[in-house]
Amino acid sequence: METMAVKVEELAVSYGSFVAVENLSFNVKNGEIYGLLGPNGAGKTTTIKVLVGVLEPRSGKVEIYNTPLTDEVAAKSQIGYVPEEVVLLDSLTPREYFEFVASIRRLDRQGVNSKLERFASAFELKQYFDTPIAALSMGNKQKVAIVTALLHDPKLLILDEPLIGLDARSSKILKELITFHAKKGGAVIFSTHIMEVAEKLCTRVGIINKGKIVREGTVDELRKLVRSAEGSLEDIFLKVTEQEAGMQDIIKALEED
Amino acid sequence: MKFSELWRLSGKVYKEVSFQSIFLLRAGSTLPQGRRDIKQLVTNARVSTFISKLVTTVFIAVFAVVVFLPLVIGQLGPAVPTEAAVQGGVSAFLAVVLFLIVFMGLQISTSFVSSKIVDVLSPLPLSKHDISRIVFLCFIRIFDIPLIAAAVVFLTVYFLIGGSVLGGLISLVSIIVTEIFALALTTISARFFYLKVASSGGRSKWQTFLRFVFMLVWILPTFAAYFVVNFARDIVSSFAHLTQSFSSFFQILVLVYPFSYGFLVSYATFFRGVDYATLSLSIASSIAYIIVAYYCLKWVTQTVRKIGLGATVRSLTEAVKDTHINPQIPWLGIIRKDLRVASRAPSYASLFLLPVIQTVVLAAAFSSFNEVGLSTALGILTGISMITLLLPPTLLSIEGLGSAYTRHLPMKKRTLITAKTLLSTVTYMISLVVLSIVAYALGKNFSLILTFGMIHVLSEAAAIMLELIILMKKFWKEGFALGNIYSRISTYILILIPGYIVASIPIVSAFVVFFFATPLALPIFFTAAIAEFTLMAAVVALEK
Numbered sequence: 116m117e118t119m120a121v122k123v124e125e126l127a128v129s130y131g132s133f134v135a136v137e138n139l140s141f142n143v144k145n146g147e148i149y150g151l152l153g154p155n156g157a158g159k160t161t162t163i164k165v166l167v168g169v170l171e172p173r174s175g176k177v178e179i180y181n182t183p184l185t186d187e188v189a190a191k192s193q194i195g196y197v198p199e200e201v202v203l204l205d206s207l208t209p210r211e212y213f214e215f216v217a218s219i220r221r222l223d224r225q226g227v228n229s230k231l232e233r234f235a236s237a238f239e240l241k242q243y244f245d246t247p248i249a250a251l252s253m254g255n256k257q258k259v260a261i262v263t264a265l266l267h268d269p270k271l272l273i274l275d276e277p278l279i280g281l282d283a284r285s286s287k288i289l290k291e292l293i294t295f296h297a298k299k300g301g302a303v304i305f306s307t308h309i310m311e312v313a314e315k316l317c318t319r320v321g322i323i324n325k326g327k328i329v330r331e332g333t334v335d336e337l338r339k340l341v342r343s344a345e346g347s348l349e350d351i352f353l354k355v356t357e358q359e360a361g362m363q364d365i366i367k368a369l370e371e372d
Numbered sequence: 373m374k375f376s377e378l379w380r381l382s383g384k385v386y387k388e389v390s391f392q393s394i395f396l397l398r399a400g401s402t403l404p405q406g407r408r409d410i411k412q413l414v415t416n417a418r419v420s421t422f423i424s425k426l427v428t429t430v431f432i433a434v435f436a437v438v439v440f441l442p443l444v445i446g447q448l449g450p451a452v453p454t455e456a457a458v459q460g461g462v463s464a465f466l467a468v469v470l471f472l473i474v475f476m477g478l479q480i481s482t483s484f485v486s487s488k489i490v491d492v493l494s495p496l497p498l499s500k501h502d503i504s505r506i507v508f509l510c511f512i513r514i515f516d517i518p519l520i521a522a523a524v525v526f527l528t529v530y531f532l533i534g535g536s537v538l539g540g541l542i543s544l545v546s547i548i549v550t551e552i553f554a555l556a557l558t559t560i561s562a563r564f565f566y567l568k569v570a571s572s573g574g575r576s577k578w579q580t581f582l583r584f585v586f587m588l589v590w591i592l593p594t595f596a597a598y599f600v601v602n603f604a605r606d607i608v609s610s611f612a613h614l615t616q617s618f619s620s621f622f623q624i625l626v627l628v629y630p631f632s633y634g635f636l637v638s639y640a641t642f643f644r645g646v647d648y649a650t651l652s653l654s655i656a657s658s659i660a661y662i663i664v665a666y667y668c669l670k671w672v673t674q675t676v677r678k679i680g681l682g683a684t685v686r687s688l689t690e691a692v693k694d695t696h697i698n699p700q701i702p703w704l705g706i707i708r709k710d711l712r713v714a715s716r717a718p719s720y721a722s723l724f725l726l727p728v729i730q731t732v733v734l735a736a737a738f739s740s741f742n743e744v745g746l747s748t749a750l751g752i753l754t755g756i757s758m759i760t761l762l763l764p765p766t767l768l769s770i771e772g773l774g775s776a777y778t779r780h781l782p783m784k785k786r787t788l789i790t791a792k793t794l795l796s797t798v799t800y801m802i803s804l805v806v807l808s809i810v811a812y813a814l815g816k817n818f819s820l821i822l823t824f825g826m827i828h829v830l831s832e833a834a835a836i837m838l839e840l841i842i843l844m845k846k847f848w849k850e851g852f853a854l855g856n857i858y859s860r861i862s863t864y865i866l867i868l869i870p871g872y873i874v875a876s877i878p879i880v881s882a883f884v885v886f887f888f889a890t891p892l893a894l895p896i897f898f899t900a901a902i903a904e905f906t907l908m909a910a911v912v913a914l915e916k
Contacts, residue, residue: 167780188916191782204774206716207709214697218705219781228696235695244692247716260777 118145119181120271120302121166126175128161128326135161136326139175143304143319145270148297150317151306152348154356158326159306160199163275166304167196179271192220195269197277199306201256205249209240209259212248213266220267227266234262238285254280261289272296272303278312290316310349320348324356373502382509385493389510390421428476429521435468440529455638458533462543463634466550469522470630473554474561477514504677511676515555523547530637539640546633546658549665553629556668559675626650632657702783706791713770720770724799727760731803732810746886746893749820750879752807757832760800761871764839765864767792768847785848785915789840793912797833804829823894827901828878834904835874837912842867844915874904 121143128136136158143149153159164170166177168184168191177184184190204212217227235241238258243251248259257280264272272293278286293303293316307313313320314334321331330337330351337351353362439461443454493503512519523544530543625631635654700708714720734752771778771788804825811818846867878900886893 169776169779188782188784191780194780196777196780198777200776202774202776204709204713204778206713206773210695210697211709211712214699215705215709216781217697217699218708219702219783221702222699224697224699227699231695231697241692241695244695 119143120145120147120179121149121304122176122178122181123162123166124176126162126165126177127173128158128165128170129173134326136165136172139323139326139328141321141328141331143271143302145300145302146297147319148293148303148305148317150313150320151304151323152308152310152313152320152352153323154358157323157356159323160275161326162323163196163199163273163304163306167191167194167273169198192267193270195264195267195272197257197260197264197272197274199275199279201253201260203248203256203259203263206247208245208247209251209262210244212259213263216263217266222267230266230268231262234265237288238262252280254282254285257281258285265292270301272301272305274303275306276308277305278307278309310347310352314348322352322355330355373498373505378502378505379509382506382513385506385510386513387418389514390418424476425515425517428472428518431472432469432518432522433525435472436465436525436529439465440533443533444529455642455644458638458641459631459634461634462546462637463630465526466546466630466633469526469547470550470554470557473515473518473522473551474557476518477554477558477562508673508676511555511672515551515558519551522551533641535637535641536643539637542633542637542640542658545662546630546637549633549661550630552665552669552672555672559672563675626654627657629657629661632661702787703791703794706783706788707795710767710770710791710795713773720766724763727756727763727799727803728806730759731756731807734807746820746824747883749824750883752821753825753828754876754879756803756807757800757828757835757875758872760796760803760832761835761839761868761875763796763799764792764836764871765843765867767795768840768843785844786912789837789844789912789915792840793833793836796836797829800832801826801829824882824897827894827898828875830905831875831878831901834901834908835871837908838874839867839871841908841911841915842870874908877904 119142121141123142124140126136126139127134139158139162141149151159151162161170165172165184166179168187179190180193182190182193204215207215213227213231235244238261240255240258240262243255248256251259257277261277264274274293277289281289290312293305297303297318305313305317317334319331319333320337321328322337323329330340332340334348334351337348337355352358443457443461493506498506526543526547527540530540535543626635632654635650636658639651639654699705710720714724734755768788804822807825808818808822811821878897881900882893882897885896
């Protein structure tokens with residue numbers, strides 16, 4: 116029997132009177148890379164923030180490896196998270212930051228140091244170890260967030276637009292790490308706007324629009340669903356999110372301008 | 373581009389810089405969810421910077437009144453002639469204006485130094501010349517109200533004491549020179565702070581020690597501002613006495629800013645008792661200071677423009693030998709992180725020092741007591757414990773820094789409460805030790821303070837735990853940013869009051885018992901403190 120990594124049922128999140136996510140349900144199994152796709156403001160980041168315990172839902176049920184999210188510490192212990200907007204403790208250096216996170220996660224000194232050595236060299240982060248995070252470039256901050264997410268060898272990786280700001284080398288390494296993590300039996304939830312990346316990387320995708328999952332499945336299944344055998348994931352995405360209609364007219368009008 | 377348009381644009385940039393100073397340094401980049409909350413944070417930033425300007429203006433006005441009022445109503449001390457009082461008053465006023473403006477501008481100026489204003493302005497169709505003018509105007513906006521207020525207040529009081537037109541002109545020049553010096557000093561300090569403290573990394577103990585020293589230098593003016601206003605009369609009389617002590621050695625004083633202007637304004641007001649050698653020296657040195665101010669202004673203009681163009685913001689990297697880290701148990705990890713954050717943010721570090729400095733002030737008051745009895749000891753403990761109880765909310769707000777990310781960490785409430793309680797309680801204990809050392813140095817009996825103080829640590833810890841539990845219940849989900857905690861004054865007060873009550877219970881009980889059954893005061897005090905501690909520790913242990 117396949118182990119369920121994430122179970123989301125009837126999730127609803129509101130910001131005041133604004134409903135960001137409504138009746139959203141999906142599952143992610145072990146060994147899966149689940150792509151969460153959707154236009155800007157569709158509810159992807161809101162959903163992810165609920166999954167990692169940063170936001171509290173209005174209603175619905177979320178379980179991480181059969182642990183309800185209400186059991187915060189147990190659920191959070193199994194997650195490695197890279198946020199869309201990297202806001203870390205800017206006044207600390209990466210070394211101090213890793214030390215803080217490793218302390219909270221009660222990581223073993225020897226194990227964490229050997230991992231850190233490997234990740235720092237893979238992401239070319241070593242030279243910035245004693246530089247305040249505030250003084251790092253966006254890409255380097257992103258690398259710090261990625262390394263922090265991987266430090267405790269989590270069963271579930273939740274990555275919200277993790278490739279933004281990364282150079283080609285680091286981007287390639289991260290994609291390989293994600294694939295390897297899934298092959299090892301871990302699960303990944305991955306949000307991106309780059310359709311080519313999602314198409315290559317994800318075993319299954321869920322397309323969110325206006326706070327609801329409008330289509331879900333493998334890319335091939337989605338092709339069949341929208342009757343677009345030739346189309347790329349981008350075409351499918353535009354069709355499903357109702358953004359395709361009239362787009363040619365808009366492009367034409369812009370070109371005429 | 374027209375000046376009015378440049379001024380308008382500089383207003384927009386200034387809004388952003390003042391927002392950053394609150395948002396990054398104090399709210400920790402934690403954006404509350406919901407548009408209305410964000411709007412409130414923006415308004416808070418605007419109000420907070422305005423209040424900071426207003427407070428400086430009020431300080432300047434109060435100081436002017438204290439300094440010049442005796443001259444206006446003609447009630448000077450018998451030993452102080454009017455000329456000396458004006459010399460001392462003007463010199464002291466200029467020195468205080470310089471100091472207050474520098475202090476007030478430091479925090480926002482540091483944000484100004486660290487912000488990349490040019491990133492916002494350079495893509496716009498503006499010439500480099502216009503961008504640098506906007507950046508400079510934005511810098512001036514940080515100080516606008518205090519700069520104008522200082523000049524207006526100074527000239528007003530000068531004419532109220534019966535000043536002459538020539539004296540008024542010299543006063544105007546002296547205040548302009550002072551304000552230029554203040555701008556230059558602020559620019560130097562802000563750049564220095566940004567490079568050495570806010571953005572300095574490094575791993576060695578020496579670098580950590582340096583950061584601590586810089587932070588001390590940074591914080592001390594906060595307390596000095598308090599002393600300046602409290603001891604305004606003494607400062608003026610010291611300045612007046614200095615100017616009166618005219619031996620050949622003290623003639624050198626006339627060459628020193630701000631005394632040169634003090635002498636000159638006094639001469640231009642009364643035109644009597646003129647010592648021509650001193651007058652020539654004061655005129656010469658005043659002119660020299662105008663020239664220095666001119667170059668300072670030129671330097672400030674150029675430096676501020678360079679800062680605006682991103683010259684100070686640089687990536688600070690250094691050779692790193694290894695990637696070794698040393699993880700601790702969670703509560704110790706939190707304490708280490710808090711101390712590291714505090715060593716780079718003045719608003720946090722000042723709170724650690726506040727109880728200790730308050731203790732020194734209280735200890736200094738010892739000299740007026742013949743012996744330190746129980747009521748004095750309990751009174752002093754009340755004072756220090758109340759100040760220490762301001763620490764937990766601010767300490768917890770460190771968790772607001774970057775909480776959009778750190779909130780996903782598997783952190784238990786009781787771990788967080790334990791860490792913050794330990795840190796606050798240790799600060800209280802340090803205050804007690806400092807108090808005992810000062811008392812010992814003054815030759816006073818400190819055994820009562822030490823005995824009751826060390827027992828009161830338990831009660832103080834209980835009060836701290838209570839504050840933290842209330843805060844946890846309120847802000848666990850929405851984050852602990854100062855923007856959240858301090859923007860709701862009623863919440864803040866509601867957090868402090870229960871803490872104050874808990875810390876006061878053993879003190880009040882011992883005080884009451886002391887009048888009826890003196891020997892029972894200590895046992896009652898001990899019982900109350902230990903009961904509070906046990907109860908609160910049990911409540912914390914139940915927190916998940």
